[in-house]
Amino acid sequence: MMLEEKTRHAIEQLLYEWARTVDEDRLEDLAALLTEDARYKVISRFNTDRNLPAAVIDCRSRGQLLDRIKSLRVANIYEKHFYRHLLSGVQVIGGEGPPGGEVWEVRANYVLVRTMEHDGSISVYSSGQHQDSVVFEDSVPRFRSRVVVYDSRIIDTVLVIPI
Amino acid sequence: MMLEEKTRHAIEQLLYEWARTVDEDRLEDLAALLTEDARYKVISRFNTDRNLPAAVIDCRSRGQLLDRIKSLRVANIYEKHFYRHLLSGVQVIGGEGPPGGEVWEVRANYVLVRTMEHDGSISVYSSGQHQDSVVFEDSVPRFRSRVVVYDSRIIDTVLVIPI
């Protein structure tokens, strides 16, 4: 794999952009960061290690994620809260395909801090690893697949907002 | 905006330098990271979202921040503690002005872990976003404005050390 600094940087910024988009509550903008047929999956480390398929979120396209966001905006009842993403250790660990058409394999650690609006309580809501496949479409980096593997089998209350 | 890798890197290191300066308790050195007339403000997300002006810290110059640090050193009574900054997702989202004289708009997430000296207890003390304007003075990057928007309306006990 030949990874230019420019490419690596663009991939890193894509990951940061997703985090900021969620944290600034501009969830509808996530669609532009995914390819049309992207997979977005949130699954436990426990199930991943055992090849068990059950995931708490498993979207097979950009549109499916937008549906979920729509329902979060208009239908779901939940206590208002904010996320704050910390990403670390972004590593491009592989790349396959012709120059310009590579699929880049990317790993990064995350910790998600959640703040509840009503009482301001802060907690580490989730930690885990991003396992991403990134492609460039007309020079724009997008996730073709984004798998969030979270460390704990327990999710506090409910997972509403995408990680 | 034309952002060279060298410039981006220097900006990123400025943010890291601030964090390390605070965490290593060399607070007086923060002055060198600010322009003479820099704004340093710590304000809640709640107030920011509603355009409410009240901030817990609002310094209008380098000197004013140094005054605050002086009082922290000689006058304030508080339980000794340490900060540990985690920054993530440093993004230069804009830049305006003539080449060399740009004002760069920068965003980054932070989480602040606090350790109390007396019992060693560790907690996530604050999370939020850095909203910075950075300029270069004689090739040295400095904050012209540093706004810390913290997520929770509640601050545990008291905010003594700058974030």
Add this chain to the structure above:
Amino acid sequence: MMLEEKTRHAIEQLLYEWARTVDEDRLEDLAALLTEDARYKVISRFNTDRNLPAAVIDCRSRGQLLDRIKSLRVANIYEKHFYRHLLSGVQVIGGEGPPGGEVWEVRANYVLVRTMEHDGSISVYSSGQHQDSVVFEDSVPRFRSRVVVYDSRIIDTVLVIPI
């Protein structure tokens, strides 16, 4: 010190690689990230500030760390748990020696989130600073010394897995 972007990047990736190696439980692979005679030490901020020598881990070679990992695999009894490393603010603060043979001084903040397997509980287990000396052996970056200075004097239960 003349630090090329390529060198800086390789150093940063070395730190990320260590973190991912631990978090993915491939501890035996840590050896390849150290020089043969590397020092790996985990010591409190309290002791560091007072020049007190006691450390909770103090390995004087790659082999000694591997011994420790071996005992963790076959002898130690402890509750199963996972780490998730967050690193931030990687800074190369010095470099001495002839071109190609420099010893690079590196600092980075870390926060370690621990997840217990049995009940999925998540907590901030440790925070602190990495104080590293990095050299290149045949163009491969390795730690010649890795000192982990943790902020809290209290370690919850026991430190089993290297930080």
